[in-house]
Amino acid sequence: MRTGTWLRVIGGLALVTAIAIAIQFREHLDPAALEAWIGGFGVTAPLVFIGVYALASILFLPGMVMTLAGGALFGPVWGTLINLVGATLGATLAFLIARYLGADWVTRRLGGRMKQVVSGVEAEGWRFVAFVRLVPLFPYNVLNYALGLTRIRLLAYALATFICMAPGALAYTYVGYAGRQAIAGGEAAIQTGLIALGLLALVAFLPRLVKRLRGPSEWLTVAELAERLRADHPPLVVDVRSPEEFTGELGHIEGAVNIPLDQLEDRLGQLPDDRPLALVCRTDKRSKNAARLLRANGFGDVAVVRKGMTAWVEAEAPAEAGAATAPRQNHRTT
Known part of the structure; x- marks a missing residue:
């Protein structure tokens, strides 16, 4: 077996092991403890948070916890941007890992209906990425790796991911911010909570709207x-x-x-x-x-x-x- 193949095998085993360990401990992920730990980094907290969010995406840790924490830590505006950068970075890294480890192997063994499905995804390109980010048919973490096994261009994937995850990122970041406001109390907490509910309702309606507006490919x-x-x-x-x-x-x-x-x-x-x-x-x-x-x-x-x-x-x-x-x-x- 060639050196490159051995490296892919070793890398794949290491990744699977890390994901398995992370999944075992995901139930013990404490948002409050995460916020306190990240907040302790001061001015570098946004960069640390982005790195942790990216790592969580790679290891199949729940992105929802990270997004809510980002809203509580950085507010609705900066929190949305920081969450988006972290989620897109993690999605892109997972995409690249899958492409390096398994894309060639999968391409050689595709056949029948599965080959047709992959070809259809590749023909749609960024449009498919945009659609599945706006209409979450598959879990975010799984989708990152699955799309890496296709020949969709990296830049198109990253841009579509960043732009089309923005509505959901805004809504859930605001929910995290509203939770922090609710703990603090005051009249502003009620208004913030209502805005958060409105954003969640809009995101829930978005898939139906996208499906209706999405026309034929040509x-x-x-x-x-x-x-x-x-x-x-x-x-x-x-x-x-x-x-x-x-x-x-x-x-x-x-x-x-x-x-x-x-x-x-x-x-x-x-x-x-x-x-x-x-x-x-x-x-x-x-x-x-x-x-x-x-x-x-x-x-x-x-x-x-x-x-x-x-x-x-x-x-x-x-x-x-x-x-x-x-x-x-x-x-x-x-």
Whole structure:
């Protein structure tokens, strides 16, 4: 076994051992004692706190405790910034550790659906990082290491992590600050507590808002689709209308595969892993839903045809008049 491989094995064993020890003692992590210890460092306390937060992220210690402590120690404004820096540093270090220790090994052994999922994540890049930071589908610590096993660029990962963790960091930092104010007492504590509750409610609503606003990874006009269909490596057109609509008044695009939206999840195996997909329906409402479903199942190169077959048919008139870029592939059943 080569020296580099041995170093990775030793490093991996050391990391697993350290994480196991940290998890054993995580129940004994006392926020009050942590605040007192960090506060004793005086002007260097923010730097010490950032380092401890980063180490906690690497060792799977609860980030919530660190964020609350940061709010209590440094207040809502500086605390949010310090918490964000510590969390992003820890997330980036875990990302780099995973990439050094296991990315090559994982890449060589990926296959089937898992390879498709990873490819979809990599195709989304920073957008995927932003989405999972805003909508916490997976635990923060696990996600840091898992994303390190992909080929997402480090800078995109770090920036998306910093920016998209900000809403949650602000809310929970303020909760920590409100807790300190409540202990001190006074009328200001009530106002601070209400603000903290409002921020928590906003963060709880944020995932639903993001899911609603998050559109398809790409939009195509019918002219752009026609141009791509004439290229050397054309996309596969997936028509998600019903069979009756597929052969009905608007017809369908030559070569399109008809998979109705309500059957799509059960027929994912019929779609190619290595070919772009262009989704079409009557307009684009069902296509957008199909794009979300495909992305969630690892299909990264997915585009939605804007206004769907309605726009495709409307573009036939200029095509028949000789327009070079308009579609000419509509098939109708009479």
